Amino acid sequence: MELWTSTHGGALLAAAVLLPFVGMLLGLLLGGRQVQRVAFVFMPLGLALALAITAAWLGEGQTLVYLLGGWAPPLGIALRADGPAVAMLLTVAGVVCGIGIYARADFGTPLGVKESRAAFSYWLLLMAVWGALNLVFVSGDLFTLYVALELLTFAGVPLVCLAGSGETLRAALRYMLFALCGSVLYLLGAVLLYGGYGTLDIPLLADAVQPEPIAWAALALMTAGLLAKTALFPLHIWLPPAHGGAPAAASAVLSALVIKGSWFLVVRLWFDVMPGVVTLPSAQLLGALGAMAIVIGSVVALRQERLKLLVAYSTMAQIGYLFLMFPLAFDATGNALMHGAALSGGLLQAVSHATAKAGMFMAAGLIYAALGHDRIADLAGVARALPVSVLAFVLAGIALMGVVPSGAYLAKKLLLDAADGSGQWWWTIVLQGGAVFTAGYVVLVLVSVLRRRSAALVLVKRVSRRSEFAALALAAASLLLALAALGPVPCHLVSNPLAPKELATTVLVLVGGALLALGLSRAPLLATGRSAAGASDGRLRQAALAVGMAFEQADRLARRWPVASISLLTLAALFGGLLLVSVPK
Amino acid sequence: MNVETLFALCGCALVGIGLYGLIVQPHPLRKLVAFNIMGSGVFVLFGALAKRGAAAGMAADPVPQALLITAIVVAFAATAVTVALLLRLIESTATASLADEPPSGD
Numbered sequence A: 001m002e003l004w005t006s007t008h009g010g011a012l013l014a015a016a017v018l019l020p021f022v023g024m025l026l027g028l029l030l031g032g033r034q035v036q037r038v039a040f041v042f043m044p045l046g047l048a049l050a051l052a053i054t055a056a057w058l059g060e061g062q063t064l065v066y067l068l069g070g071w072a073p074p075l076g077i078a079l080r081a082d083g084p085a086v087a088m089l090l091t092v093a094g095v096v097c098g099i100g101i102y103a104r105a106d107f108g109t110p111l112g113v114k115e116s117r118a119a120f121s122y123w124l125l126l127m128a129v130w131g132a133l134n135l136v137f138v139s140g141d142l143f144t145l146y147v148a149l150e151l152l153t154f155a156g157v158p159l160v161c162l163a164g165s166g167e168t169l170r171a172a173l174r175y176m177l178f179a180l181c182g183s184v185l186y187l188l189g190a191v192l193l194y195g196g197y198g199t200l201d202i203p204l205l206a207d208a209v210q211p212e213p214i215a216w217a218a219l220a221l222m223t224a225g226l227l228a229k230t231a232l233f234p235l236h237i238w239l240p241p242a243h244g245g246a247p248a249a250a251s252a253v254l255s256a257l258v259i260k261g262s263w264f265l266v267v268r269l270w271f272d273v274m275p276g277v278v279t280l281p282s283a284q285l286l287g288a289l290g291a292m293a294i295v296i297g298s299v300v301a302l303r304q305e306r307l308k309l310l311v312a313y314s315t316m317a318q319i320g321y322l323f324l325m326f327p328l329a330f331d332a333t334g335n336a337l338m339h340g341a342a343l344s345g346g347l348l349q350a351v352s353h354a355t356a357k358a359g360m361f362m363a364a365g366l367i368y369a370a371l372g373h374d375r376i377a378d379l380a381g382v383a384r385a386l387p388v389s390v391l392a393f394v395l396a397g398i399a400l401m402g403v404v405p406s407g408a409y410l411a412k413k414l415l416l417d418a419a420d421g422s423g424q425w426w427w428t429i430v431l432q433g434g435a436v437f438t439a440g441y442v443v444l445v446l447v448s449v450l451r452r453r454s455a456a457l458v459l460v461k462r463v464s465r466r467s468e469f470a471a472l473a474l475a476a477a478s479l480l481l482a483l484a485a486l487g488p489v490p491c492h493l494v495s496n497p498l499a500p501k502e503l504a505t506t507v508l509v510l511v512g513g514a515l516l517a518l519g520l521s522r523a524p525l526l527a528t529g530r531s532a533a534g535a536s537d538g539r540l541r542q543a544a545l546a547v548g549m550a551f552e553q554a555d556r557l558a559r560r561w562p563v564a565s566i567s568l569l570t571l572a573a574l575f576g577g578l579l580l581v582s583v584p585k
Numbered sequence B: 001m002n003v004e005t006l007f008a009l010c011g012c013a014l015v016g017i018g019l020y021g022l023i024v025q026p027h028p029l030r031k032l033v034a035f036n037i038m039g040s041g042v043f044v045l046f047g048a049l050a051k052r053g054a055a056a057g058m059a060a061d062p063v064p065q066a067l068l069i070t071a072i073v074v075a076f077a078a079t080a081v082t083v084a085l086l087l088r089l090i091e092s093t094a095t096a097s098l099a100d101e102p103p104s105g106d
Helices: A011-030 A034-060 A083-107 A117-138 A142-160 A166-197 A202-208 A213-230 A239-245 A248-273 A280-302 A307-322 A341-371 A387-401 A407-422 A425-450 A465-479 A500-520 A539-558 A561-580 B003-024 B028-052 B063-093
Strands: A064-067 A078-081
Touching: A011 A034, A011 A064, A011 A078, A011 A117, A034 A064, A034 A083, A034 A117, A078 A083, A078 A117, A083 A117, A083 A248, A083 A341, A083 A465, A117 A142, A117 A248, A142 A166, A142 A248, A142 B063, A166 A202, A166 A213, A166 A239, A166 A561, A166 B003, A166 B028, A166 B063, A202 A248, A213 A248, A213 A561, A239 A248, A239 A307, A248 A307, A248 A341, A280 A307, A280 A425, A280 A500, A280 A539, A280 A561, A307 A341, A307 A425, A341 A387, A341 A407, A341 A465, A387 A407, A387 A425, A387 A465, A407 A425, A407 A465, A425 A500, A500 A539, A539 A561, A561 B003, B003 B028, B028 B063
Parallel strands: none
Antiparallel strands: A064 A078
16 A cells, blocks of 8 residues: 555645635735635635545545655655545535534624624634644644644634633633643653654554553553543533533534544544554443443433533533444454444444534524523423424434434444444443433423413524524434445445334334433423422432432532543543453453 | 653653642643643653654654654643633633632522
8 A cells, every 4th residue: 555655636635734724814814804705715615625535535545645745754744534534524624614604694794794803713713623623634643633633722712712701711711721631641642652663653653553561651641631632521521611601603613523633533543553552441441431421411411401501411422422433343353443334333423423413503503592592491482483493403413313314323333233243232232322312302402492382482683594504404414424325335234214123213212212301301391381390290200300410410520620630640540551451362 | 870761750750740730720820830841741751752762773863853842832822822811711700710610500
């Protein structure tokens, strides 16, 4: 395989990284209301470039490579795009365009409207996030990845505090400090690897690396650092306030895209750099953290009073999903992580989450904008007033649940196959149970918005049609992802949605979700009016409430700074320890 | 013990001190200083590794120096952004506390 010469079409990779940054600098230079125009010129250009890269990758049939300045590694720096990178490049380009169309209503400056600092920053930061993500996907060495990751954080943090209120500033500062903590650990790991093997180029390093103390230490430190940036439970200290407090257009960027950067780096590290260093117990730990994130994130999501916080906690749960593939991709005979069905499943999960979660946050933002609040208890009648937004929210929720033919369904199917194949039945339970939890909060919101309202609903603002349809388009894209994937993915995985087995699963998931929502929601779900609860509650509901409250306490405890930072170190130590343990056959 | 080992151990000690500060110091500015101490520790460690010339078998490996300069610039930028955020926080709330929610909740 040619990894050390530029391939045909390799220059496109450099262009994909440069283009958003050129757009950002141009916007900075022109300033004022031109920024938005610049963004709208560069978004289609970037999308076209992503499509061109996909075409080149399909045409070449192998990894695209571009050597910067013609210098080959280890001295030079290579940009490489393999299948996962191309898939993520394309997804990010699509989602950025969708968010851009949506954000015009919030951050547009039409003639006659005074320019605002928040709008100016938003478009620049959107471009910066895009460029940084592209760099994360195509970087060929661990140090460039470090720089890319830092760029991503620097672009992501100010998005949190665009509103400029004390609360959001505090959330941004917490995010920044915790992310810095993670990035130093990552850099420390990279330094150790350079000290041990004398290169940071991914293929060179993959050839050189051996299961020995320096590799274990490096992998443990880098993984823990990246998990802090991805906000996997119990390192989600910064996520709920940051994602729940930012303006919807910014939350969509943060939730759908920014966390995928550090997640992708974990994937690179485990699958491409050190597949042979990884042991089954360490992969199981990563999966177990994912499972805990799903359960705790979903239960706490059900206990939220505000819609945007509910969506933020749902992101926390969905991050858990992204880590379930690690134990499933472990090949016991080769004692290594393998590229295969599980990795495809995980990537597909990331792609469908990126599209669905962007749509979901945008829909939540529209509801917030129209009502002037997003208290779940007061959402009655919204379905009638904002049918398109509600439809987008529900479609995004269904897509996340993994119902045919959504991308998440196909991802779940691939992961279930991998679980069957490797005999790890416990992950089957997590995968199926996770869908029930997701159904829980979708049902909760659906029941709230469908409730009949006694007085007329007062809308404080008319929402833009275009924004509503942008949200709907992203949600629908996620829902139809499996159809688009029919080509490269084996078709037998997509079954008829009306087949009795599929229908039964779907119904089971929905019923389970409804029961969860009934038991765990903060306000009684079916109570009409504001009759006093409590007294009429059954014993089951009391128990469920107690469980919900306990989870909420656990979440609050985990999000205290000392607890979170000690968890970070403990996780690094645990990963280090588990890398020593290889299971005897 | 040769000089490189001494420097490397020094770097490790700095990382440890920085980590301790990051965990126990409640004030964001102190956390930021702790982050910088930790970062310096990593840089010293990297410098010591470069002197060892692990890769090329030369007297000293020049690549880590090039990487270090970049890493220092990144750390500087991170510090600047954080200080800017902190100043805005103090401006708008008159406190520099990172405490999550005011204790009045629930």
